Amino acid sequence: MFSRSLIAAAALVLMFAPAAAPQSPQKLIPRIELPADAPVEMLSADWGDSSATPRGGAFIVDVRAALSFRNAGQRRIRGVTLAVLSQEVTPGGKGSVSVPSLDVAPGETFPVNINLHLLRPIGAPGGPSVEVRLDGVLFDDLNFYGPDQLHSRRMMTVWELEARRDRQYFKKLLEQAGGKGLQEAVIESLARQAPADAPPGMQILRGRATNADPESEVSYAFLHFPGAPVDASNGMVRIAGNEAQAPRVEVINRSPRPIRYLEIGWIVKDKEGREFMGPSMPADVSLAPGRSGHVGQDASMSFNKRISIQGMTGFISSVGFTDGTYWIPDRNELNDPKLRHVVGPSPEEQRLAQLYLKRGLNGLIEELKKF
């Protein structure tokens, strides 16, 4: 009788075991959507070991793709952003890949590598699929093509302006101080990017956080750039331990042109006197010349528990005008002692610095001469 019961129990376990075991990764069904009039066309797509692994009630979608595109338009391409979607509504389904600092002539090809980790509900129609869409293309004349659903236009435009500014800075340095001067500047830039100066991790939560620490509303100061078209003042934020919530600030348009967008950067100071770069706060505004308004965000930023925020300092990092042009701080303004050791270099400065590490000074000089 004992052995019969044992066999029955073993059969029961064997019957349920396959359902209990984690399922193996499934083949991902990729889909690439490019509009018929898109200025780029896809040449090839290698989805490598992209997969979708069932986990709980969702697929963990690993997108590892090497795509190749051709410039099918008549203008040089400076940047491209692709939206990568495994689902559009719930969290975890949206990502993007941007490639700034490109210089792709008509007919030339360029690669875009995707390495993203997304989530997709198991019951979603279409099975374990992922969709890649073109969100935007930026041309050398700063014109833009694309649906811009991820605000890639302003991001890529600012990156391109920063790239032009920084290339110009290095070119001028090369002219004035020669290769040695350029080398010193690049080494100094690499030192700013060193891991020892890396900012601590931060977390952004939309809405109100759940910190149990008592909070206090404090005002924060602003750095004023002489050439900035916007002045900011009366900044207030609620600080509770390692969290800063619901920042808001008053801004005034000092320029003769109406403003539709601005972005504020923050330098966060903890109680031990350390300073590091916080998240940015982009905001869509409608500021006529001379008019003021309020900018705020119902969100909280938090740092790891070892950091206790003491205060914050804000600065205007970019401004977008209604005519489609943008303002960014120049190199002199970024050389402010308070900003210099906190604000990281632009994507282009980082690219050039990495290029110096890979190809040396001559490789860097050759790259600067291309533009």
Next chain:
Amino acid sequence: MVTHIAETDLALYVSGDLRLLRRAAVGFHAGRCERCRRRMEAYRADRDQTRKLAGEMPEGLDWQRLAAEMSANIHVGLAAGECVARRPERRILRVSWRPAAIAAGMVAVMTFAWWLNMPAGTSGQLGRAMSAIWHGRANFAAVASRDASWDAKRNGPASFASFGPVVVATPLGIELRENDNVIGGSEDSAPVAVSASMQGSASARYVNADTGQMTITSVYVQ
């Protein structure tokens, strides 16, 4: 040939036990049949005689003695029954080990399935919720915050408390988390820089070592 009523029907007619229709038929027949009427009166006379005899008590009957004998016989019968009859068994609820073993097996399989399939963060959240219920705390967030603080002490500076969809940017990369589960992110090599936006996105910059091409990967809360 004259057909007479059966003897049993005549006896039942006399005792009044015949059904209504049969009784009417027998009465009708007896009214016209001399033989059957005489048999019927004979049954009636026997019945009256029997009733009369049954109503008379035997001579010299001692009621006291009869009652004592009856009581004694009853006691003797009960005593004999105790000697020969089996005692009724008391019903005992027996618990077999087999259903318990099957239930334990099922629990083991379900636990194994949970461990294999459920993200660690979900298990952690469930544990915290159970802890809050166990300790009678209505404020689950307070328990979660306390536990997250412990997590931070255990796991170092990259540890955060997350109770809804949040984006996280650390020097190692970017992640989208919900209830402490990683639900999105970039798994490339270490980025050259990370950034976050209060609008709910995090970005990581990567430089391709071979081509020098900069790629910026972003994840969004929604």
